Amino acid sequence: MREKLVAEKVGVEIANGQRDAFTKLISTIPDLIILNIEDNIEEFVDFLEKKKKDINAKNIPVIISGPVASKETVGNLIQYDVIKYFTKPIKFDVFFESIGQVLKLGLSMDTTPCVLDIHLNNNIIFIEIAMGLNREKIAILKYKLSELIEKNKIETPKVVLMMTDLNLSFVDGLNLELLFDNIISNKSIAHKNIKVLSLDEITKDMIEGHPEYDGIEVVRNLSDVLNSLVGNNNSEDLHDAISENFLTATKDANTGSVEMRFYSDSGAAADSDDGSTITARAAIIDDDVVIRELLKKSFENLGFEAETFSKGSEFILEATRKKFSVLILDIFMPGLSGFDILKSLQDRKIVIPTIIYSQAMQKEMIMQSLQLGAKSYLLKPQKPEVVTQKALEIINA
Template structure:
């Protein structure tokens, strides 16, 4: 006899959250029922007696207080465990929800892996999870969607991408968005073919995204050959430099430079693509649980002036022009003065005569490497705190950077707000 599957009742979830959650639970042979509003929720909860209730709160938990009271007063439903996702609330308020059978309260946007870990514990079910390291970020400027992927291709994040894109287009009323997929950090082979196919299938699922409006920025031969030889992706173009992408998608005047486009069109995002029910960044990426700062929040506070009353100064050492401008703009928003350096030699010459409040340093640069710079700074007796911001996630390189005096190591790419928050923590003595 076939064992009956577990059942989950999802209440008041956003379309993106509801569809994604239903797909993931169905893959694990878990039945799903959905309800809208507290009356519908009470009826389905009482009739079905699910094994778990997932309640998604849009504005205030007070809106569902009547449902919670009815659940607690019914002897058949009082013991049904619940997971709630909602706005930030006081810890005391979250703890008080235990009387209604709430096992976990997730502050939005929730981290997908932590969320399913909680579901698995309650249902005694082991969810299949891809743990491939992967940074996947979505940015929106006007009608251009930027999708950045680094480190690897994670199937869980790729599956979530489909719903995040639809949610983003719905929210911003985009009928024919242009899409730039940035894969410059990835070097792939035939073993990655299935994941690469899943990525582009999910990007092109929504009919509002036309293939001719999708550009892929990649230096990888396999990626270019895979896309150009795939009949389903006819019209998708792979290019090798940012200038080509911008010229094909962004309308500019003849006197507009690439750096102006980067500043106006890419760095100055007109809408946050990270709003919504679920994070694209997981707990396994950051090590911070729900409700804690994880890089997607706005940094609080600003950098104070030093003892002399002068603004704090930041040295940005990176051979990548885009990174230099991105970080410069970010630090200027918190009243810091930035000085950029395109090489280690140039920076070390300046460091002999100038004192910096903070140094943001890339490891891989032509000529003098970041490791050599760190060694020289030690020899010079320079005590300025250092953030290493580099593309490698290799453990030995991270440990070497920290052993040479870096305060922290951040893997590219990250949002500017995340870098700023780390700078605040370092300068305020938290790291």
């Protein structure tokens, strides 16, 4: 946040802890206070009470990013001039837009469509980028990488940068350079441990022609990447490595899987003012009756309304009548495929956060799913709890 605001010519003071925060508050009298709350809102009540009692500081607006809170809790913050409460993980473009509105500044924001996700398994960090290069997301990536490495105490991190969906031109050169600079800025990542999976000649030429990127390797095949990093040539083990490292999310979503969240990625959000879900209704489309019933029961155990469909045409009809919070969708089915269903939803301008749950592990199918609006991709089979947990992450985001 600080880097972005400073780039926009906004003066920023950083404070750690309430005592430091209040000292800087009364000495600088800022135009806006941004509070980052990790766990408990009550921990900041003393600071907000002191602010309220200070004649110079009491009317300074406050924006908070914090954990999910009840509507009553958020309502109680209004007395402290809290004008916005963002439930984590925040959507950065909306967050900065709100800051700009308070400061009466037109903060610039790169709106290039971009899917950027990080998945961690053991000491291998998979970064996948699709659709385009977004400078805001690339800037965030640098800090997310450091956070991931430090939190998981990775001594020898290895990075696989997956960019097979990108077809770049010379105008993307600056953004491409920013991407590599942000990755190698973490000194714990050795150049020889960075593999770039790309079919793009511009990417290859930039790395090979740039002395600062010496040692970074561009490859065209995922198996070659994993053979060199995992050190395992057994095809079955390699299949498992691909599945575990890339196609499924890490078990601990808080430390292993990071999404660069922008409002523009997901369309209209189905969140209430307190950050909770307005309608908890899941749709499950799969031609396997066992999978349908297992997922239905798991969602119902979490308090969802769950509806199952064996055919995509049946679901499309219901989707025009009802609002679903999440869609679990197989790709290969009789009649309409999962891709057909995603296209049909787009044509009808129906926005439903979608998880693809399929046996297909081809990279092309994964990227096609993301391009058609899917938010996540899980490889069958998974325990039902893995699917429901991923659904909750997407909904609560």
